[in-house]
Amino acid sequence: MSRLVLVSNRVPPPRExxxxxxxxxxALREAVSSHETLWFGWSGTAGAQAATQPRIHRSGRxxxxxxxxxxxxxEGYYRGFSNGMLWPLLHYQVxxxxxxxxxxxxxxxxxxxxxxxxxxxxxPNDLIWVHDYHLIxxxxxxxxxxxxxxxxxFLHVPFPPAAVWAxxxxxxxxxxxxxxxxxxxxxxxxxxxxxxxVLQAQGLPPKARSFPIGIDPESFAAAARQAEGxxxxxxLIQSLGGRALILGVDRLDYSKGLPQRFRGFARLLxxxxxxxxxxxxxxxxxxxxxxxxxxxxxxxELDELTGRINGEHAEFDxxxxxxxxxxxxxxxxAGFYRMASVGLVTPLRDGMNLVAKEYVAAQNPEAPxxxxxxxxxxxxxxxxxxxxxxxxxxxxxxxxxxxxxxxPPEERRTRWRQMWTAVNRHTSAxxxxxxxxxxxxTTARAA
Ligand code: ADP
Ligand code: G6P
Numbered sequence: 001m002s003r004l005v006l007v008s009n010r011v012p013p014p015r016e017x018x019x020x021x022x023x024x025x026x027a028l029r030e031a032v033s034s035h036e037t038l039w040f041g042w043s044g045t046a047g048a049q050a051a052t053q054p055r056i057h058r059s060g061r062x063x064x065x066x067x068x069x070x071x072x073x074x075e076g077y078y079r080g081f082s083n084g085m086l087w088p089l090l091h092y093q094v095x096x097x098x099x100x101x102x103x104x105x106x107x108x109x110x111x112x113x114x115x116x117x118x119x120x121x122x123x124p125n126d127l128i129w130v131h132d133y134h135l136i137x138x139x140x141x142x143x144x145x146x147x148x149x150x151x152x153x154f155l156h157v158p159f160p161p162a163a164v165w166a167x168x169x170x171x172x173x174x175x176x177x178x179x180x181x182x183x184x185x186x187x188x189x190x191x192x193x194x195x196x197x198v199l200q201a202q203g204l205p206p207k208a209r210s211f212p213i214g215i216d217p218e219s220f221a222a223a224a225r226q227a228e229g230x231x232x233x234x235x236l237i238q239s240l241g242g243r244a245l246i247l248g249v250d251r252l253d254y255s256k257g258l259p260q261r262f263r264g265f266a267r268l269l270x271x272x273x274x275x276x277x278x279x280x281x282x283x284x285x286x287x288x289x290x291x292x293x294x295x296x297x298x299x300x301e302l303d304e305l306t307g308r309i310n311g312e313h314a315e316f317d318x319x320x321x322x323x324x325x326x327x328x329x330x331x332x333x334a335g336f337y338r339m340a341s342v343g344l345v346t347p348l349r350d351g352m353n354l355v356a357k358e359y360v361a362a363q364n365p366e367a368p369x370x371x372x373x374x375x376x377x378x379x380x381x382x383x384x385x386x387x388x389x390x391x392x393x394x395x396x397x398x399x400x401x402x403x404x405x406x407x408p409p410e411e412r413r414t415r416w417r418q419m420w421t422a423v424n425r426h427t428s429a430x431x432x433x434x435x436x437x438x439x440x441x442t443t444a445r446a447a
Contacts (some may be wrong), residue, residue, distance in 0.1 A: 002127045002440065004037045005149075007118065009078070009134035011066055023158045024132055025427045027213050027353060037243045038126075040118050046074035054117055067117055069110065076106025082134045083202035083292050085168070090133055090157045091255040091349040096294050104170060108137060115141035124149060127439050130181070130295040132156045135313050140180040152183035152439040154211065157351040159191040162198050172202055179204040182442040185211040185435050187351040187378040211435045212378065213352045214426040217361040221332060224362035227335025237339060243318075244405055247340035249333060249355045250347075251288035252325060254298045257348040257374065257391040258285060259305055262321065264346070264397025266309045271395075272402045276370060277318045279405060280345070282336070286327035299325070337427070339361035342404045343371045345379075346391035352378035356386070360419040363424075368416035370404035372397070382425065385418030 007199070011027040022342045034037075038148065041053060043066035050073055054065035059330075069078070080103030087097035090200045115138060128151040139151045156369045165171050175198050178184060186192045189210045196206030227233055246265070250256040285302070289295045313320045328336065343359030356371060356379040363369055373379065373386040380388050388399045407415075 001036070002125050002272070003036045003123060004032060004436065005118075005122065005126045005128045006032065006039045006131065007128065007135060007138060008039070008041045008131035008319060009082070009445060010253040011039055011043070011064060013044075026216070028131070030045075032062070038065060038121060039063070040065045040114070040121070042066060042078075043068050045140050046071045050113060052113070052117060057103070058444045065118075065121060067114065073106050073110050075111075076100075076103040077110040077267060077364070078134070079289070081107035083289050083436060084294070086133045087157070087255075088294070089164065089168055090155075090160060091130065091159070092160050092164055093254065093349075094164060096254065097167065098293075099169055101169075101436060111135060112141045113143055114138060115147075115254055118142070119145050119147060122147060122149060126150075127436060128152070129154065129435070129439065136174050137177045140177040140320060143180055145306075146207075150182050150439050150442050151180075152185065152435060153178065153181040154185040154435060155191065155195075155351070156187065156213070157271040158188075158349050159186055159195045159198075159208075161194050162201060165198050169327055175199055175202045175204060176385075179207075181207075181433065183439045184208040187212055187439075188381050190381075191351075191378075201292060209438070211431055211438075212382070212426045213354070213431045214423065215357045215361060215429050216428050217357070217420070217423050218284070220358055220361040223331050224334040224338040227331050227336060230332065230335055232332045233335035236336060239373065243277070244341040244346050245281045246279060246342040246401065246405075247336060248281070248283040248285070248344045248346075249283050249328075249337075249359075250283075250296065250345075252290075252299060252302070253288055254294060255347055255349055256285075257346045258298070258426055259301055259399065260348070260391050260394060261344060261346045262302070262309060264391075264394040265315065265321065265344075265401065266402045267394045267398035269313050271398055275402070275405060276313070276320075278313055279341075280318075280322060281320060281323045282324075282340075282421070284324050284326075284333070284336075287325050325406075330425070333359070334362050338364060341369045342401060344397075344401070345371065346389065346397060347372070348391055349379050349385045350374070350377040354379075357423045359418070360423045363416055365374075365413070365416065365420070367409065368412050370407055370412060370415065371419060372404055374398045383422050385415035385421060385422065 045068045050070035051068040057064040084098045084181040128148045130153045192208040192210045195208035345356045371386040
C-alpha cells in the first residue's frame with residue numbers, strides 16, 4: 001500500500017482534544033488514522049526567520065513534519081492572501097476581499113518553500129494529497145521540483161462561479177496551477193461545476209469532481225452519550241432551569257452568518273412571545289484569525305448586537321442569548337449538542353459544515369432535536385429532514401426556530417431518522433477512501 005502524504009496549512013497537534021481546529025483538521029485526523037501517513041504543513045508558529053528544515057514528530061502511524069513561517073510570510077501568505085483575499089472570494093464575499101501584490105508574492109514564495117522542504121521527505125510511490133486554498137500552487141511547485149508521484153487536491157471551502165473568480169488578479173494562472181493536479185476534489189457538485197467552468201475557460205480539462213466530506217457518526221454519537229453524565233453538561237442543564245436550548249457552534253467567521261442569526265433569534269422573541277423566558281440561545285464562537293481586519297470588525301459587531309438583544313429582551317432571571325468566544329472541548333461539545341432542542345447552523349456560504357453533521361450524530365434517537373440549516377451550506381445538498389432556510393431573512397430564521405421548538409416528538413424522530421441516514425451516507429472514512437482510490441487509479445508519471 002502506498003504511503004499517504006498529506007499537505008495542509010493547518011496541521012493539528014497530535015491527540016489534540018480541545019479547541020476549534022476547523023473542519024479540515026477534524027475530518028482528516030479521523031480519516032487517516034489507519035494509514036501510514038506523513039502530514040506536512042505549517043507549525044502554527046511565526047518567528048523572525050522562516051525554517052527550512054521541518055520539525056519531525058511521530059505519533060502512531062502518523063509522522064508530522066512542520067515548518068515555522070517568517071513573520072512577514074505569515075502576514076502576506078496566511079493573513080493577507082489566503083485569509084484576506086482568497087477566503088472571502090471563495091465564499092462569494094467579493095466586497096470583503098483585499099488584494100495586495102506583496103501578499104500574492106508571499107503566497108507563491110511560501111508554496112515554493114513548502115515544496116522545497118517536502119521534496120527530500122518523499123518516496124517515489126507516495127500518494128500526495130494537498131488540502132485547501134492556502135496551497136493551490138503546491139502541485140505545480142512540486143512538479144517543477146521534479147516530483148513524479150501522484151498528486152491530488154481537495155478544496156474544503158466553496159468554489160464560486162466564474163464571474164466571481166474573475167475578480168482575482170492572477171486567477172487564470174491559479175486555474176492553470178489547479179490543472180496540474182491529477183485529481184481535483186470539491187465538497188459539492190455545484191463547486192465542481194464552478195471549478196470546471198473556470199478550467200474550461202482556460203482551455204484546460206474539466207477534471208473537478210465532488211467528494212462530500214463527513215464525520216464518523218458512530219464515534220461522535222458514542223462521545224455524546226458519554227458526555228451526557230459529565231460535569232459540564234450537568235452544569236449547563238442546571239443553568240437552563242428547564243428552558244429549551246438552541247445551540248450554535250462556529251468559528252467566529254463572517255461566512256457563518258452570525259449577525260443574521262442573532263437577529264433571527266431576536267425576531268423569534270418578538271414575533272412569537274410564547275418562547276420568552278422559555279428558551280435560551282447558546283452561541284459558542286471561538287475567535288478565529290483574530291488579527292485579520294474583517295474578523296475584528298465582525299467581533300465588535302457581535303459584541304454590540306449581543307448587548308443590544310439581551311438589553312432589550314432579558315428579564316431579571318433570564319438571559320436569552322449566551323455568547324462565548326472561547327473554544328469548548330470536543331467531548332463536552334458533543335454533550336452540549338445532545339441536549340440542545342435545536343441546532344442552529346446558518347452560514348451565508350460554507351463548503352460542507354461539519355457542525356450540522358455532528359449535531360445530528362449527537363442526538364438521542366428517542367428524543368432528538370431539530371436542525372435548522374442554511375441552504376448555502378454544502379451539507380444542505382443532501383440533508384433530508386432538516387428545516388432548510390435562507391439565512392439572509394431573519395423572519396425565515398424566526399419561523400423555522402418557532403417550528404422547530406413546537407415540533408411534536410413524532411415529527412422530531414422522523415426527521416432525525418432521515419438526517420441520520422444522510423449523515424451515514426458520506427462519512428469521513430468514505431470521503432478519504434473515495435478520494436484516495438481515485439488518486440491511486442491515476443498512474444504515476446514514469447520516472
Ligand atoms: P469550518 O471548517 O469552517 O470551521 P465546520 O463546521 O466544517 O466549519 O468544522 C468546524 C469543526 O470545528 C467542527 O468539527 C466543530 O466541532 C469544531 N468547532 C467549531 N467550533 C468549535 C468550538 N466552539 N469549540 C470546539 N470545536 C469547535
Ligand atoms: C476552515 C478551512 C481550514 C482551516 C480552518 C481553521 O476549516 O477550510 O483550512 O484550517 O477553517 O482556520 P485556520 O485559519 O485557523 O486554520
